[in-house]
Amino acid sequence: MSKISRMSLTLILFAVPALILALGQAPAKVPFSPYVGADGAVSVPSDFRASWVHLGTWIVTSQAAAGPEKSGTSHANGIHGVYTRAESLKAYKETGAWPDGTVLVLEVRPVQWDDLPTGHIMYAGDATEISVMIKDRANRFKNHPGWGDGWGWALFKPSNPRANMSTDYKKDCLSCHEVARDSDFVFVQGYPAVK
Amino acid sequence: MSKISRMSLTLILFAVPALILALGQAPAKVPFSPYVGADGAVSVPSDFRASWVHLGTWIVTSQAAAGPEKSGTSHANGIHGVYTRAESLKAYKETGAWPDGTVLVLEVRPVQWDDLPTGHIMYAGDATEISVMIKDRANRFKNHPGWGDGWGWALFKPSNPRANMSTDYKKDCLSCHEVARDSDFVFVQGYPAVK
Numbered sequence: 001m002s003k004i005s006r007m008s009l010t011l012i013l014f015a016v017p018a019l020i021l022a023l024g025q026a027p028a029k030v031p032f033s034p035y036v037g038a039d040g041a042v043s044v045p046s047d048f049r050a051s052w053v054h055l056g057t058w059i060v061t062s063q064a065a066a067g068p069e070k071s072g073t074s075h076a077n078g079i080h081g082v083y084t085r086a087e088s089l090k091a092y093k094e095t096g097a098w099p100d101g102t103v104l105v106l107e108v109r110p111v112q113w114d115d116l117p118t119g120h121i122m123y124a125g126d127a128t129e130i131s132v133m134i135k136d137r138a139n140r141f142k143n144h145p146g147w148g149d150g151w152g153w154a155l156f157k158p159s160n161p162r163a164n165m166s167t168d169y170k171k172d173c174l175s176c177h178e179v180a181r182d183s184d185f186v187f188v189q190g191y192p193a194v195k
Numbered sequence: 196m197s198k199i200s201r202m203s204l205t206l207i208l209f210a211v212p213a214l215i216l217a218l219g220q221a222p223a224k225v226p227f228s229p230y231v232g233a234d235g236a237v238s239v240p241s242d243f244r245a246s247w248v249h250l251g252t253w254i255v256t257s258q259a260a261a262g263p264e265k266s267g268t269s270h271a272n273g274i275h276g277v278y279t280r281a282e283s284l285k286a287y288k289e290t291g292a293w294p295d296g297t298v299l300v301l302e303v304r305p306v307q308w309d310d311l312p313t314g315h316i317m318y319a320g321d322a323t324e325i326s327v328m329i330k331d332r333a334n335r336f337k338n339h340p341g342w343g344d345g346w347g348w349a350l351f352k353p354s355n356p357r358a359n360m361s362t363d364y365k366k367d368c369l370s371c372h373e374v375a376r377d378s379d380f381v382f383v384q385g386y387p388a389v390k
Contacts, residue, residue, distance in 0.1 A: 049388040050288075051281050054249030057274060059317040076313045079252060081387065086246050093245075109387065118271045118371040122254040123385030176313045190318030192276065192304065193244040 040141035042154035044161035048083040048105045055082040056191035078108045079124040102135035127158045228296050235336035237349035239356035243278040243300045250277040251386035273303045274319040297330035322353045
């Protein structure tokens with residue numbers, strides 16, 4: 001057997017099994033988002049605080065005087081921080097629209113107080129709630145109660161970032177976000193990163 | 196001339212001028228930070244909102260009752276957002292110390308109010324002040340009034356990100372940051388990204 005024939009044989013012996021392995025592991029198709037399952041289930045990105053950009057902060061200090069049914073403590077009371085990926089923010093600033101697959105993560109943290117030389121201070125305690133919105137321009141999950149109006153919507157306890165507590169986005173999410181419909185349900189007027 | 200000799204000659208003809216060009220353009224030495232001049236002058240990074248991570252938010256709603264000289268409105272009143280580069284945050288979380296060259300940017304924005312279905316809301320208006328801290332483990336600018344205690348300190352109006360308004364960090368910066376000396380002058384207890 002010549003030297004070249006021996007090299008070819010060696011190549012075939014290694015390459016063919018490697019190719020079979022690779023094909024067996026290849027996904028059937030490219031998924032829409034790493035945070036959306038084939039059934040439309042949404043999960044919380046794990047690394048948003050450490051690597052995403054911050055759109056802005058909202059502080060909800062009291063219940064709105066919107067009628068007697070609004071009395072009591074809102075689950076939204078606290079300091080809200082909103083995060084997204086840098087490339088989504090860049091695209092929004094360039095085009096005025098959130099690109100398909102944009103992920104917005106909103107954390108709610110209770111207000112902590114302190115008196116420092118700077119003044120009477122509010123800062124954020126441990127997160128109590130995380131909301132996720134995922135931009136869906138293709139209306140991918142038509143009969144899913146967590147998807148509609150151009151977004152996927154989900155609500156989590158930080159301790160369980162895969163268990164969406166929302167059963168109906170129209171009830172659980174639009175109750176607050178409806179008033180921001182003209183800006184695609186996002187409160188951009190309060191986001192320094194967008195201005 | 197053999198084929199190999201011709202290849203060597205070609206390589207030399209291209210490589211030698213390229214090397215000369217590269218050496219001619221090389222900087223005399225690597226600068227400490229892109230935001231610090233040779234004289235210790237600090238400037239505001241231009242891209243922190245669009246590409247850096249956000250450490251956390253502090254809200255200063257009133258003056259501390261620290262004595263009669265503290266009455267009146269503090270220039271620090273407002274919503275404070277603090278940003279750094281992702282790699283600096285990663286290093287801090289791994290080691291418990293800010294690496295040399297770490298840049299912290301703090302924006303102060305006045306509180307805006309709104310009444311929304313979510314509740315009575317505070318959000319951030321246009322920035323009125325930007326502070327910059329740059330970690331300096333080598334005590335590089337010994338007699339500079341903006342450098343000391345392991346940091347470079349500077350204070351800007353957003354309209355002029357190169358004109359440091361602080362003339363003495365001990366007076367202009369430590370008046371608030373002294374109480375955080377045990378955590379290297381950084382109020383890490385309020386930073387969700389650090390927790």
